[in-house]
Amino acid sequence: PALSLSQIVKFHGSHCAVNHLACTIEQGEIVSILGPSGCGKTTLLRCVAGLEAIDDGEIAINNRVVSSKALFLPPERRNIGMVFQSYALWPHLTVFANVAMGLKVRRRPAKEVATRVAAVLETLELAGLADRLPSQLSGGQQQRVAVARAIVMEPEILLFDEPLSNLDARIRERVRSELHDLLRKLGITTLYVTHDKAEAMALSDRIIVMRGGVIDQVGTGREIYDTPATAFIADFIGRFNFLPASPLAGTDALHTVEVKGQRMALMPARSQAAGTVGFKPEDAVLCPNPAGRANVFELSVLKQTYFGSSVEVVAELLGTPVTLSLPETVAGNTLRIHLPPAKLTYFGADGQALGGEPPAPSLQIAGE
Structure with missing residues (x-):
């Protein structure tokens, strides 16, 4: 697996934000972590990124342990890329300079920086915007710049922390479609945090539904929507x-x-x-x-x-x-x-689904 989470525990004071969570994500897979506010999804993402240390368990990226009770690798040694909710672009730097910043911090040769940044901008259809400032870009273009800055470092895993939540509904739907096509094109293993079920179902190969720091269900969008494992998921996903x-x-x-x-x-x-x-x-x-x-x-x-x-x-x-x-x-x-x-x-009384396996979905019209 590209990412392995083994019995992860994370406390915020006396509150257990992530409680013995375990799952694996395969190479090239796009997985969304979905759940209501306070369920622990962003905390889990920050633990994978190395922005927070775990209290128990083990995180491994491509079979290399990066976090445990005895070991903690900082973010710059995990070979990950992260796109934040606010995009976190430097407003005074051009698109080219924003994307190149990570390579310059790593002291890569100027010729290599220019070549890699140009290639990434071309891939994301940003080549013509290289000299613009973030304030001169649309919301979708800013998001692509944030993605470009992450992937120019050639990460093993790409992390997203609710990157569409600041956009209005009409723009969010268009940008979501663009992001879906982009992630399929890149083929990078992706972990995507969101509270929007439509976003998770549109983007993901699989969805992890969290509640109270634990996983309620893991499956494709269809599996979770059609056969929810708990009453909570049924209400949260399918109303x-x-x-x-x-x-x-x-x-x-x-x-x-x-x-x-x-x-x-x-x-x-x-x-x-x-x-x-x-x-x-x-x-x-x-x-x-x-x-x-x-x-x-x-x-x-x-x-x-x-x-x-x-x-x-x-x-x-x-x-x-x-x-x-x-x-x-x-x-x-x-x-x-x-x-x-x-x-x-x-x-059942505990909220667990008890029904048998339903048949394949079919169109049913009563009275005909």
């Missing part, structure tokens, strides 16, 4: 709706639970304890023809919001307000929906 449920007798193919006195079928849940049933807003399907279908419910519409490509409907399902994402506005104060059993997830 799940949750309904309190109690298991009833089921079959090998389907499991039956009771929700507010109504029966609901879902995939086998491997549990006989009370918990919750969850589903994403887009999992509910309008159902004009309920004949022969399980999980058909009448809902009272509370509110509708039009978003162009979809309509967000807040409705009451078995006495619980739920949010639905539908293709069209609902006429009237009631609607009928079908909840496909394969789209429902059962969570």
Whole structure:
């Protein structure tokens, strides 16, 4: 692996920011660390960068230990590149001078500096901007300069600390697309910290979801979105709706639970304890023809919001307000929906997902 984290522990005073965290990142892989504020993701990134020492465990880059209880290599000896949230460009230096700074600090020959900087600027389509100051650049161009400054040092690992959070929504979406193409082109192992799920899913080969200093789940964006391991991930990633449920007798193919006195079928849940049933807003399907279908419910519409490509409907399902994402506005104060059993997830009292493996995603249109 390019990066190996073995039982990492990091305290801030009496608070355990990272608690026995372990994972590996493969060569050339782009991995995002995703989670809410305070979950420990930036602390973990700083430990990998060498900006903070760990209290226990071991960090290895390409099988070379760089941090442990007995060893601490400073950042300049770890051969990493880091792009900060603010980009941290020197405002009085040109693009060329910003990118060249690290090489000059390492006392590389002037000819080598000029050659390497020119090559990197050409790769990132910045060659024509070499003489400009950061204030004369767009947000996306500033980000590319920050990336250029990091990769000109030929790092083994590239680290990003929420580099898009300072951009407005429209620019962030465009820059995110540019960054995705750039990282694929470079092929450098990348660790990317963000609290934005769309950003993580758009950029990453895999996502590490953190909560309270530990890893809740590691997987591709599809795996985490479609099969969340915990109720926390379901709510954080997919905006799940949750309904309190109690298991009833089921079959090998389907499991039956009771929700507010109504029966609901879902995939086998491997549990006989009370918990919750969850589903994403887009999992509910309008159902004009309920004949022969399980999980058909009448809902009272509370509110509708039009978003162009979809309509967000807040409705009451078995006495619980739920949010639905539908293709069209609902006429009237009631609607009928079908909840496909394969789209429902059962969570135990501890928040762990207990359902079986769902089938491959497929387009389902009720009533047709």
